[in-house]
Amino acid sequence: MIRIAKAACVAAVFGLASQMALAGSAAGLWKTIDDETHQAKALVQINEGPNGELSGKVIKLYQHPDAVCDKCDGANKDKPVNGMQILWGLKKDGEEWSDGKILDPKSGKIYTSGAKLIEDGKKLRVRGYIGPFFRSQVWERQQ
Template sequence: MKRSLFALGFVAFSGLAWAQLTPEGLWRNIDDKTGEAKAEIRIAATPSGALHGRIERALIQSAEPNCTACTDDRKGQPKVGLEIIRGAKKSPDDLVWEGGKILDPENGKEYTLRMTPIEDGKKLQVRGYIGPFYRTQVWVRVQ
């Protein structure tokens, strides 16, 4: 009986630990230049398994509430509710999500995306690339 309870507890704990090693959830993005929390972004899976993310809440008021710098279907849309992550997929090593795009709604630029959960899933390293140049932010999971 003790063994089965231990095994059940281990399986339940393992599931909780694994669940945190995914970008899915609510994140507070921290500006890499100022160190300030700017917004909360909800990352979720699409039916195909790719991840997308939307700005759920602004923590700092922007001078421009709409994405006027965007050049695609998001042009002129409100930043709150804006889809900024599209198409990220889990890599074969199961530790990184990549292949998607991330939008910076302040300048309208879209970057190739790479997301890596760190610190047991409590933080998310978000890196956007254009060619050899990149910018990295570390987002914090909202509990």
């Protein structure tokens, strides 16, 4: 009986530690929410590189799964949004990430970007900037 109690205690400690690690990292799977319609838009996989920079790629589109980036320039021109890297170069800056870039496939524009975990890591506030002006979205962590 004591062994079972010890095993349960160890499992609880490891579970708590993994939740704390998850809360401190933006790496993972995120559901994007359209800031205008408040509907689920896409799933984005965010990865943290060896240098600590974040990058993100669309892995599923909810509303228009066959959408292409017809307003994009360069290599992304007329490419499927599904599978496209839309977030890159975000560097850890205290409790936030900053100085990255984010692509809005709808407009084809690339903005300076920042991100911050909120609600104990359950949500990610993502911002795109042009000068002093910004637009924010809150993405929801998926398990």
